[in-house]
Amino acid sequence: MPADTTQDRISLHPHTRRVRVWDGDTLLADSTRAIELRERGYPPRQYLPQSDVHMGHLKRSETVTHCPFKGDATYYSVDEHHDVAWQYANPLAKMAAIAGRLAFDDTALDVRVETA
Template sequence: MTVDPVLQSPAFVDAIRNPEDPNHLMVIKPVMRKIRVFAGETLLADTTNAIRVMEVGRGVYDPVIYVPETSLQSPFSELSKSTHCPIKGDASYVAIGGDEIGWVYKTPLEMSLQLKNHYAFWPDKVRIVEGN
């Protein structure tokens, strides 16, 4: 398979790549500011240890902020839903009040261990505040 020349640039030197498709990749970077996640006025997470995942697959996906489990401020219920990503692993989904709100990688693939026990949220269901 031919790798897109753009995806060979220095910006992607540390990217985690799908072994079956090197054009499917992600870059994980720390967020250098405080992150708070809200559902309405309910604080879901508060952290200075978030990470941002930028992924290229079938297209360029919007960046996603993941917060560590230790930063969660509200209880979540686990749903029976799961999905698989060839560069992240198996995602489990979580809800508040029965409404699916996000996902977590409890046992990510070895190449994506930085995501272990980090939660991400559907952007149309939460408000993310970056900075003070």
């Protein structure tokens, strides 16, 4: 039986530091209930509860991707920024903690995590 590498590749770190996501002057999300997902080879991502995201600013796109470690992701766009947020509505069992949460592309949007 092959070894399960999900634990070695991905780790989840819930925290209470304030995370805010901005598109210019528009606040897209504000949360103190983030889960930081650390995946080998990728920058850390903050997964925020959907209830802490101003969903009216996001438009669901047609993009769907599959990650063998997390499952199927759906994407959202904001104004001219295409596919800058994603969500695993029904992730694989080992990633259940991120179900329904959204993560944001910090190369297109301003994702601020307070340090203290």
